[in-house]
Amino acid sequence: PEKDKKYPLVGIVDGGISSILKEWIAEEHEFIHPDDREESHATFIGGLLVSGNTINGSEVCKEMDGCKLLDVAVLPKDEKFRSYYINSPLEFFKELGVAIGELKQKTGVRIFNFSLNTQEHVSSDGYSNPAKYLDAIAQEHDVIFVISAGNTHPNDIREEWPKDPTKALSILASCRNHILKSPAESCRNLSVAAVNAPNVKGTIPFAPANYSCHGPGMRVGIKPDLAHIGGAGAVANSGLLSLSKEGQLIEECGTSYAAPHLAKTLACLDRDIEGYTSRETLMALVLHHSAIPECLQNKKLKKILKNVVGFGIPSSSEEILEGDDSSITLVFANRIRNGQRMRFKFSWPPSLVNNGACSGLVKLTLVSTPPFNYKYGAEFVRVNIQGSLRQEEIDEEGKTSYEGRLKPIYEPEKGPKQQKEKNLIDKAFKWASTKVFGADLTEKGNSSNWTLDVEYLTRDGEVMPAEGVPFTALLTIEDSNRKGLVFQEMRNNLTAIGVRIADIQTAARVTPRV
Structure with missing residues (x-):
């Protein structure tokens, strides 16, 4: 990072970011013992935030390179979860609230990437406890969580999105276990579905990724709110590259990796608008400046669009402000x-x-x-x-x-x-x-x-x-x-x-x- 440059600031709520990105880590919440950290997931996300544009090009990662990271390491390895959160999984959210409060006070951060989902599908009649907790934390600390829509189980992955809209509707109608996973229904925050990367052979660019969970979720509003590139899931190469925890370039796919694109755009807006910008304004700017991908602009698909890509793919912060x-x-x-x-x-x-x-x-x-x-x-x-x-x-x-x-x-x-x-x-x-x-x-x-x-x-x-x-x-x-x-x-x-x-x-x- 350049010494006097003001970079966007994004907190990554996860299992910890690898030391290969240490120059970009502005603050960390030290809660998980080093032996209990699982850093692969957060490091791939951090790599997209810091160097995504150079690695993948501006068609995939729209924001300029460079991003200060906050390492909100509150999720231990699976087998260690119970030893940190003994009485209830909801203790995780209490620790998260403490972390957000401290980091907000120290750095002024407003945007947190939350690429974590439970295995529980969103219900049209209820509202999950994790979503309630994220609502409360976001409102109390005046922050926005960018939440992944969730990935379907590997056994339930859909056929790759076809060019024929009638066939696409048929595939969506017949798929099982594809409804959003909690806490993606959180109404105080934004959730993101995944679309294919461009230039991946055998896939349609910007079409819904075959693993991405979709709505309808609740009876109120639209979830997911937006979509972004999470990589293609049906072929050998996903078209989305970032860093492994050892610092090598690797390809991955998932709604987890669609979320950080939006998180960075929000963080850039928060940096570039002088003075204080409300949560409502930041969210409105990205929703307002979003567009349905060209491959989905067929009248036959209109009924399902809101469930699959929400309001569309957001523009870059520069395009929004220009x-x-x-x-x-x-x-x-x-x-x-x-x-x-x-x-x-x-x-x-x-x-x-x-x-x-x-x-x-x-x-x-x-x-x-x-x-x-x-x-x-x-x-x-x-x-x-x-x-x-x-x-x-x-x-x-x-x-x-x-x-x-x-x-x-x-x-x-x-x-x-x-x-x-x-x-x-x-x-x-x-x-x-x-x-x-x-x-x-x-x-x-x-x-x-x-x-x-x-x-x-x-x-x-x-x-x-x-x-x-x-x-x-x-x-x-x-x-x-x-x-x-x-x-x-x-x-x-x-x-x-x-x-x-x-x-x-x-x-x-x-x-x-x-």
């Missing part, structure tokens, strides 16, 4: 309190308006931290934070109203009325703490006046917390022809109405007037 002149992304980071409805009024970019009719590609991502109460089972999320983008409509008599223009990216199916609530939960993200909506507008409506509204709904008998619910909303407006000066036009409009704005690198906040 943008171009033909688009603008606004970041609204705030807290909604009891009785509030937050409304932000603005004008559509003039280059995308024709006699009041508005055009453009639009995307809205909303991440919140609502109160949880696990005693309610599948209804543990107690407050629903909802975002809407509405256009002023002027009728023939001159009366005005506001019409919602966005749809969930995974849209509810039309069905009988009793299906409405289920569809809102399944596809429209009702009660989910992460939501993504979009639209491709072509000369829509007759006014350039718009509002972004953030509202809430509590479950029966639930009271909004006194401190409110923190959220971040990201809104992107883009010229689909990539010609207009959308960025400058919007900036001028917002400045003219007195909105305090700053580039994302300087401050991740646009303050709405409430």
